[in-house]
Amino acid sequence: MSDTSTFHHISVFAEEAVEALKPEPDHIYVDCTLGGAGHSGRILKASSPTGRLIAIDQDLIAIANAKQVLAPYEGRFTIVHSNFRRLADIVAEQGLSGVDGVLFDLGVSSPQLDEGERGFSYQHDAPLDMRMDKTQSFTARDLVNEWSAEEITKILYDYAEEKWSKRIAEFIVRERAKAPIETTGQLVDIIKAAIPAAARREGGHPAKRTFQGIRIAVNDELNVFAEAIQQAIDVLNPGGRVAIITFHSLEDRMAKLALQEAARGCICPPELPICQCTNTPRVKVITRKPIVPSEEELAHNPRARSAKLRIAEKL
């Protein structure tokens, strides 16, 4: 998408996620997932007149649009084209020893999904791509044509809970032996052929889970998030908060466990009479249960359906 005027993404938990960070003037925030800048703009507004924002995105198209959206706050924000896997380094490169809030709004933006040519969508026929960062060389085409049946089965099962993962992987391997699989349309046809007709009629689109699994693998989303969440806790100043918006159960589970573990401190086995790990709690969990979207939010943004918000505060 080169025309930034058509970049349209409705922020999920637009108010709740920003309030969670308790924005204040003079404080410094990091939005790890700038996207359409909906949250970033709200953070800058709420921390006026002197709050500062570092906003990260690995997608240059999102960044081009966000620069226009954030123009009214010129001088108070820095946009960094990078993967948030580098969060700690990015904070250090800005000459900062800590920040007061970190936001993650995980996954892809609506424009990334809707722009057929990026290959994220099973609804548009396009080259198999799925890279959030177009400067990365590894694409969905490489994965589909080069990974073994076992590797493909594993990501479809682990990242998308696809119960037909083995059959889909076998069909992919069989088809690519005839000719390379180049497009999302070809992949959708292979998935449809692999899933028995009765099962195909259950739930949503038969290709939905496979596309999710491949996208997560192409962008290494879960490993990146696991690293970044620890860095987020590290870079927070005492009293600073991390807010995490997730869109599927694997991400939410990772967020929940990482925050719980950081809140627990001691990781010694329960049978040890005295703590030997000497770990101390690093955060207080603010959301024992995740915040879920209101009926009102769901009515105007169906994409929020599976969203969950978790918040923790640095001790």
Ligand SMILES: C[S@@+](CC[C@H](N)C(=O)[O-])C[C@H]1O[C@@H](n2cnc3c(N)ncnc32)[C@H](O)[C@@H]1O
């Ligand atoms: C759901 S959108 C964020 C929307 C944004 N919060 C808003 O209100 O407009 C997620 C964005 O994060 C970016 N992103 C996802 N994973 C990333 C990563 N590991 N590093 C940097 N950016 C990432 C995507 O490119 C996408 O633009």
